[in-house]
Amino acid sequence: MSGIAAVGESYQKFNPRAYLQNNYMPPRADFGSEDCVVPWKLRCLAEAFATGDIHGRTLLDIGSGPTIYQLLSACDHFEEIIATDYLEVNREVLRRWVQDEPDGFDWSPYIKHVCRIEGKGEQWKEKEQKLRRKLRQILPIDVHQPEPLGSQLCQPADALVSTFCLEAVSPDRPSFERALRNITTLLQPGGHFLLIGALEETFYLAGEAKLSVVPVSEADVREALSKSGYHIHDFRSYLMPPGLKIGVDDVSGVFFVHAQKKPVA
Numbered sequence: 001m002s003g004i005a006a007v008g009e010s011y012q013k014f015n016p017r018a019y020l021q022n023n024y025m026p027p028r029a030d031f032g033s034e035d036c037v038v039p040w041k042l043r044c045l046a047e048a049f050a051t052g053d054i055h056g057r058t059l060l061d062i063g064s065g066p067t068i069y070q071l072l073s074a075c076d077h078f079e080e081i082i083a084t085d086y087l088e089v090n091r092e093v094l095r096r097w098v099q100d101e102p103d104g105f106d107w108s109p110y111i112k113h114v115c116r117i118e119g120k121g122e123q124w125k126e127k128e129q130k131l132r133r134k135l136r137q138i139l140p141i142d143v144h145q146p147e148p149l150g151s152q153l154c155q156p157a158d159a160l161v162s163t164f165c166l167e168a169v170s171p172d173r174p175s176f177e178r179a180l181r182n183i184t185t186l187l188q189p190g191g192h193f194l195l196i197g198a199l200e201e202t203f204y205l206a207g208e209a210k211l212s213v214v215p216v217s218e219a220d221v222r223e224a225l226s227k228s229g230y231h232i233h234d235f236r237s238y239l240m241p242p243g244l245k246i247g248v249d250d251v252s253g254v255f256f257v258h259a260q261k262k263p264v265a
């Protein structure tokens, strides 16, 4: 079985609720301390959108999983947001959130925090409803395909977001770089790309699933982006403090990149 096929096989056991529990509840989601990892991620995204440079009609989120935090600061700047994931179980979790169905994950602490740090006096229920209104498509995706969305996407998106996907689904560096090249075809030239990911991680747990991760350094990420024709506007790294190394993975840190696809020469 090829490395990519083995990754696909391992994701069949991915448990969204366990994944959310491991990464999006305390201690990793502690809104009381600014140097906690989840507030750091939300601040990176809020600051990138606050520049006003990133806007357009459609934003495409690559490998959304069962999470929506990565879209909270984006929703003021795009008319339509498209979420994508490889697994139907994750697409179903997102559909249930959009429909405001019961017993879903409580994202309200995230929405309240983002409204607070954006400082626009927006009520959190307003932002929640705005994102639900804009999150109009939840599509299947495979970043290892040259056309990751198949024939689903009519025209390239104005911006991409992707969080903890590429390194978590690639068996090695070459496939990581190929996957980045594949998703770059989904972005308009000149379009912006916000990428968050794990540094030097080799595995993570999601219930019964133990997923392999290709360990990447800041230099690896920079090189891959450069090979795919991006200009890097901002690159930030967060060192995972010992208190947040809780056994659910062996991640060393988290990176945030604001990149832009170079216009066609």
Ligand SMILES: C[S@@+](CC[C@H](N)C(=O)[O-])C[C@H]1O[C@@H](n2cnc3c(N)ncnc32)[C@H](O)[C@@H]1O
Residues within 6 Å of the ligand: 008, 011, 014, 062, 063, 064, 065, 066, 067, 070, 085, 086, 087, 090, 141, 142, 143, 144, 162, 163, 164, 165, 168, 169
């Ligand atoms: C670590 S999770 C990231 C979830 C979310 N973006 C976040 O920030 O937490 C990785 C996601 O990649 C998805 N995935 C697995 N194989 C994939 C593939 N070949 N193409 C695209 N996404 C894939 C998984 O279903 C999972 O939702």
Ligand SMILES: O=[N+]([O-])c1ccc2c(c1)CN[C@@H](CO)C2
Residues within 6 Å of the ligand: 023, 028, 037, 038, 164, 167, 168, 198, 201, 203, 204, 213, 249, 251, 254
């Ligand atoms: O600290 N965090 O906020 C956080 C959130 C999500 C994930 C990680 C860390 C590390 N593992 C990745 C999967 O490779 C998923």
